[in-house]
Amino acid sequence: MEQTTMPYSVDLLLRIRERKPLIHHITNAVVMNDTANITLAIGALPVMAHALEEVEEMVSLASALVLNIGTLTPAQVEAMLRAGKRANARGIPIVLDPVGAGATRLRTEAAHRLLAELRIAVVRGNAAEIGALIGVSGETRGVESISVAEKHEAIARRAATELRCVVAITGVQDIVTDGIRQALIDNGHPWLASITGSGCMATSLVGAFLAVEPDAFTAATAALVAMGLAGELAAPRAGGPGTFRSHLLDAVANLDTSKLIQGQKVSIA
Amino acid sequence: MEQTTMPYSVDLLLRIRERKPLIHHITNAVVMNDTANITLAIGALPVMAHALEEVEEMVSLASALVLNIGTLTPAQVEAMLRAGKRANARGIPIVLDPVGAGATRLRTEAAHRLLAELRIAVVRGNAAEIGALIGVSGETRGVESISVAEKHEAIARRAATELRCVVAITGVQDIVTDGIRQALIDNGHPWLASITGSGCMATSLVGAFLAVEPDAFTAATAALVAMGLAGELAAPRAGGPGTFRSHLLDAVANLDTSKLIQGQKVSIA
Amino acid sequence: MEQTTMPYSVDLLLRIRERKPLIHHITNAVVMNDTANITLAIGALPVMAHALEEVEEMVSLASALVLNIGTLTPAQVEAMLRAGKRANARGIPIVLDPVGAGATRLRTEAAHRLLAELRIAVVRGNAAEIGALIGVSGETRGVESISVAEKHEAIARRAATELRCVVAITGVQDIVTDGIRQALIDNGHPWLASITGSGCMATSLVGAFLAVEPDAFTAATAALVAMGLAGELAAPRAGGPGTFRSHLLDAVANLDTSKLIQGQKVSIA
Numbered sequence: 156m157e158q159t160t161m162p163y164s165v166d167l168l169l170r171i172r173e174r175k176p177l178i179h180h181i182t183n184a185v186v187m188n189d190t191a192n193i194t195l196a197i198g199a200l201p202v203m204a205h206a207l208e209e210v211e212e213m214v215s216l217a218s219a220l221v222l223n224i225g226t227l228t229p230a231q232v233e234a235m236l237r238a239g240k241r242a243n244a245r246g247i248p249i250v251l252d253p254v255g256a257g258a259t260r261l262r263t264e265a266a267h268r269l270l271a272e273l274r275i276a277v278v279r280g281n282a283a284e285i286g287a288l289i290g291v292s293g294e295t296r297g298v299e300s301i302s303v304a305e306k307h308e309a310i311a312r313r314a315a316t317e318l319r320c321v322v323a324i325t326g327v328q329d330i331v332t333d334g335i336r337q338a339l340i341d342n343g344h345p346w347l348a349s350i351t352g353s354g355c356m357a358t359s360l361v362g363a364f365l366a367v368e369p370d371a372f373t374a375a376t377a378a379l380v381a382m383g384l385a386g387e388l389a390a391p392r393a394g395g396p397g398t399f400r401s402h403l404l405d406a407v408a409n410l411d412t413s414k415l416i417q418g419q420k421v422s423i424a
Numbered sequence: 425m426e427q428t429t430m431p432y433s434v435d436l437l438l439r440i441r442e443r444k445p446l447i448h449h450i451t452n453a454v455v456m457n458d459t460a461n462i463t464l465a466i467g468a469l470p471v472m473a474h475a476l477e478e479v480e481e482m483v484s485l486a487s488a489l490v491l492n493i494g495t496l497t498p499a500q501v502e503a504m505l506r507a508g509k510r511a512n513a514r515g516i517p518i519v520l521d522p523v524g525a526g527a528t529r530l531r532t533e534a535a536h537r538l539l540a541e542l543r544i545a546v547v548r549g550n551a552a553e554i555g556a557l558i559g560v561s562g563e564t565r566g567v568e569s570i571s572v573a574e575k576h577e578a579i580a581r582r583a584a585t586e587l588r589c590v591v592a593i594t595g596v597q598d599i600v601t602d603g604i605r606q607a608l609i610d611n612g613h614p615w616l617a618s619i620t621g622s623g624c625m626a627t628s629l630v631g632a633f634l635a636v637e638p639d640a641f642t643a644a645t646a647a648l649v650a651m652g653l654a655g656e657l658a659a660p661r662a663g664g665p666g667t668f669r670s671h672l673l674d675a676v677a678n679l680d681t682s683k684l685i686q687g688q689k690v691s692i693a
Numbered sequence: 694m695e696q697t698t699m700p701y702s703v704d705l706l707l708r709i710r711e712r713k714p715l716i717h718h719i720t721n722a723v724v725m726n727d728t729a730n731i732t733l734a735i736g737a738l739p740v741m742a743h744a745l746e747e748v749e750e751m752v753s754l755a756s757a758l759v760l761n762i763g764t765l766t767p768a769q770v771e772a773m774l775r776a777g778k779r780a781n782a783r784g785i786p787i788v789l790d791p792v793g794a795g796a797t798r799l800r801t802e803a804a805h806r807l808l809a810e811l812r813i814a815v816v817r818g819n820a821a822e823i824g825a826l827i828g829v830s831g832e833t834r835g836v837e838s839i840s841v842a843e844k845h846e847a848i849a850r851r852a853a854t855e856l857r858c859v860v861a862i863t864g865v866q867d868i869v870t871d872g873i874r875q876a877l878i879d880n881g882h883p884w885l886a887s888i889t890g891s892g893c894m895a896t897s898l899v900g901a902f903l904a905v906e907p908d909a910f911t912a913a914t915a916a917l918v919a920m921g922l923a924g925e926l927a928a929p930r931a932g933g934p935g936t937f938r939s940h941l942l943d944a945v946a947n948l949d950t951s952k953l954i955q956g957q958k959v960s961i962a
Contacts, residue, residue: 185456185472187723187764191889196934201889202793203723206766209797216796226456228475255471258485259478349677351460351470392932394661395674396465405933408887454725454741495725497744524740527754528747618946620729620739663930664943665734 167368167377168410172198176218176366178359181205181235183225183254186352189400190221190359196407197381199363205231210238218366220247223355224265225254232265239273248276248365248374252358256280257287270318276371278314279323279358282307289314304328308337321371325357329379331372338376341420342383349396350403357382360407376421381410384418436637436646437679441467445487445635447628450474450504452494452523455621458669459490459628465676466650468632474500479507487635489516492624493534494523501534508542517545517634517643521627525549526556539587545640547583548592548627551576558583573597577606590640594626598648600641607645610689611652618665619672626651629676645690650679653687705906705915706948710736714756714904716897719743719773721763721792724890727938728759728897734945735919737901743769748776756904758785761893762803763792770803777811786814786903786912790896794818795825808856814909816852817861817896820845827852842866846875859909863895867917869910876914879958880921887934888941895920898945914959919948922956 177200182190187203194201204213207230214220220242222235242249253266266288269275278285286292291310307324315322315334324330329340347353360382364374385406393399446469451459456472463470473482476499483489489511491504511518522535535557538544547554555561560579576593584591584603592600598609616622629651633643654675662668715738720728725741732739742751745768752758758780760773780787791804804826807813816823824830829848845862853860853872861869867878885891898920902912923944931937 183472184453184722185460188457188726188889191723192934192938195887195889202796203721203764204793204797205764206799208767209765209799212797212799226472226474227478229477255473258471259473259481261475261478261481349464351457351464393674394671395677396461397670397673397677400461400673401670401935401939402932404935404938405931408933408935452741453722454729457726495741495743496747498746524742527740528742528750530744530747530750618733620726620733662943663940664946665730666939666942666946669730669942670939 167364167374168198168381168412168415170367171363174367175200176363177202177216178219178221178362178366179204179214179217179238180221180223180359181210181231181238182221182223182355185225186355189352190355192404193356193407194359194363196404197360197363199366205234207234207237210234211241214238214242214247215245217247219362220249221252221359221362222249222269223252223254223358224256224262225355227262227265232268235269236272239269243274248371249273250277250279250358250361250365251275252355253278253280253284253288254355256284263287275320276365277321277323277361277375278318279325279354279361279375281326281354282310282324285314285322285324286310289317312337321375323361323375323379325354325379329383331376331379333372336372336423338421338423340376340379340383342380342387342418344386344390346390346393346396346399347386350400380415380419380421381407384415385410387418388414436633436643437467437650437684438681439636440632443636444469445632446471446485447488447490447631447635448473448483448486448507449490449492449628450479450500450507451490451492451624454494455624458621459624461673462625462676463628463632465673466629466632468635474503476503476506479503480510483507483511483516484514486516488631489518490521490628490631491518491538492521492523492627493525493531494624496531496534501537504538505541508538512543517640518542519546519548519627519630519634520544521624522547522549522553522557523624525553532556544589545634546590546592546630546644547587548594548623548630548644550595550623551579551593554583554591554593555579558586581606590644592630592644592648594623594648598652600645600648602641605641605692607690607692609645609648609652611649611656611687613655613659615659615662615665615668616655619669649684649688649690650676653684654679656687657683705902705912706736706919706953707950708905709901712905713738714901715740715754716757716759716900716904717742717752717755717776718759718761718897719748719769719776720759720761720893723763724893727890728893730942731894731945732897732901734942735898735901737904743772745772745775748772749779752776752780752785753783755785757900758787759790759897759900760787760807761790761792761896762794762800763893765800765803770806773807774810777807781812786909787811788815788817788896788899788903789813790893791816791818791822791826792893794822801825813858814903815859815861815899815913816856817863817892817899817913819892820848820862820864823852823860823862824848827855850875859913861899861913861917863892863917867921869914869917871910874910874961876959876961878914878917878921880918880925880956882924882928884928884931884934884937885924888938918953918957918959919945922953923948925956926952
């Protein structure tokens with residue numbers, strides 16, 4: 156496991172801002188506004204559309220598709236499948252955020268169905284959600300024999316292998332793996348957990364990076380570095396979660412080459 | 425009517441932060457993000473889920489259920505009834521926010537049906553909404569013989585008796601009553617009325633306090649004190665409603681024992 | 694084309710704050726919160742309601758109706774038609790925001806149907822959206838012979854004539870025209886394009902001004918001056934799009950007579 160400077164993440168940010176890719180979201184009602192705003196902040200263009208009648212047309216205009224199953228309904232699952240199949244046919248990358256997988260059967264089954272019927276480039280969730288996708292508990296209670304970090308790494312690797320896609324688990328330390336390569340990202344700030352939708356926002360950033368970088372492992376890693384570093388830069392300016400959320404968007408918009416080079420804390424193995 | 429120091433509200437805040445109860449919301453699309461964020465800020469965990477297929481499972485994981493009828497649809501009423509019945513069966517407390525009751529038949533009838541078919545612990549609304557639930561006008565125009573405060577107290581008491589639950593009317597002065605006990609809360613700031621969803625956010629706080637305090641009168645009073653005091657603490661830092669909203673979330677997150685003891689303006693009779 | 698001081702916009706702001714008109718929105722899920730908050734900030738009262746069962750009753754209580762087709766579903770189109778017909782019958786003005794017209798058939802056809810079946814007072818969109826309504830490209834690539842501004846003016850004038858309503862195109866320069874009169878508004882700030890929903894928020898302000906001013910050309914012009922000026926006043930206080938959004942709401946709430954008189958950059962021909 157060696158420390159790298161990963162200069163490519165810098166190039167990706169510039170590429171997003173130059174190309175301004177359209178990122179089609181079919182996402183939950185809680186975070187629609189925040190995910191649209193963070194997509195704009197990184198330099199891409201968000202569009203939210205979930206009607207069965209328009210998702211295929213809309214995704215055809217997009218450079219990446221973000222599927223997020225928070226506040227899910229069965230009709231929305233159909234819309235996600237339609238949009239996803241069109242995206243697959245066109246080579247448009249898909250990132251899936253399995254919000255609440257494991258909490259209810261609707262969500263767990265929806266995530267499984269999307270993973271079975273679509274070719275997903277990246278799944279991003281917390282350890283419990285990713286664990287639920289492969290039938291293991293992401294909870295760490297009662298597991299004293301191995302460290303939390305090692306447990307999360309094991310879940311991520313197994314999920315990547317079983318689901319045949321890049322898996323990103325976010326938490327105190329973020330893990331990205333395609334089953335072979337693995338990135339550990341120590342960027343971040345505890346206040347990211349104090350606002351709703353920070354995970355969903357990270358997923359939107361993965362969508363933006365996927366739109367300009369065909370290697371999903373690289374795209375997901377770069378996105379999580381950007382998100383975590385923005386959290387670090389925002390926190391000192393904030394007095395709590397309300398102002399933190401505003402400064403987080405500022406920080407994403409104000410990311411640049413030198414901040415990324417100096418600030419990234421990523422090790423790739 | 426005597427001034428009390430109500431030290432129990434302090435304990436409740438600590439209890440929320442220790443237990444981090446899950447608060448299931450079936451709520452309106454305008455305020456989903458704000459209510460999720462204020463639930464996190466007080467120290468609880470929000471989950472938003474409204475699909476018929478998952479509400480019973482989701483509420484079973486929760487420690488309180490928040491029902492809010494803004495942007496209502498008939499399908500949502502069914503989801504609220506299903507979730508509410510399961511909550512009642514499990515002893516999970518319910519708080520109802522009858523947004524817009526009295527404005528349209530859909531909303532008035534939905535509120536009546538929820539109150540008739542479910543055991544609701546607390547109803548929180550403004551005077552017009554609570555008045556509409558018992559068929560009296562909460563409007564104060566043309567009622568010069570008694571003061572506004574007295575009129576609101578009368579509506580609250582009558583509603584508590586008729587609806588057999590704790591009633592909380594928020595306004596310049598907040599009133600909480602179970603028909604016998606009554607709390608008058610003078611915490612608050614005019615800017616709370618300048619942002620959308622401050623009432624809905626107060627209702628979410630009631631849900632968080634209900635999750636850790638079985639006496640609904642105590643829980644609702646403590647929640648409204650917390651909300652009003654946070655408004656007071658946020659206002660001096662803000663330059664208008666946009667920054668006020670950010671500082672309000674900060675202030676809720678930064679509430680602590682000494683602030684509550686020093687800042688509460690509540691009289692209980 | 695002469696510079697005017699347009700003192701009436703000042704009167705309109707005072708009129709909104711005195712009358713506090715109710716503005717019924719049937720709008721998209723991304724911007725519901727922001728549009729509710731900007732409606733409050735200008736001094737009006739927002740209500741969001743989209744259920745078929747209540748839109749006619751709700752719009753009857755309102756002084757203006759805002760229709761916005763972002764995140765559209767076919768059911769929502771029906772709700773918009775019902776609410777719109779009732780509004781027309783009662784003389785309640787309607788403003789339409791054709792978000793994404795031209796991007797998908799669902800949206801383009803919905804906009805056409807609303808324009809065909811309802812009497813719309815004002816349509817507000819960007820050049821591409823307004824162009825799509827009259828079957829011309831609002832894109833300016835490859836059109837070097839005339840300036841962007843002239844092209845947008847031509848689209849606006851033609852749309853106003855064909856659609857028989859006031860058309861407002863927002864962009865670097867805003868254009869309002871009823872086909873005969875034309876206002877060019879140079880208020881604004883580039884950061885308005887860095888947050889989601891700034892166009893939708895402008896449309897909500899048009900609704901608030903329509904509620905107190907029967908001349909739709911005047912109402913739309915005054916609303917866009919207010920929006921652009923608020924953007925100018927907010928920008929110096931912000932460090933990026935997140936804090937800009939908070940300060941934008943503050944700036945709208947803090948607009949007053951002297952700021953409008955001193956700050957407006959509008960020429961009417």
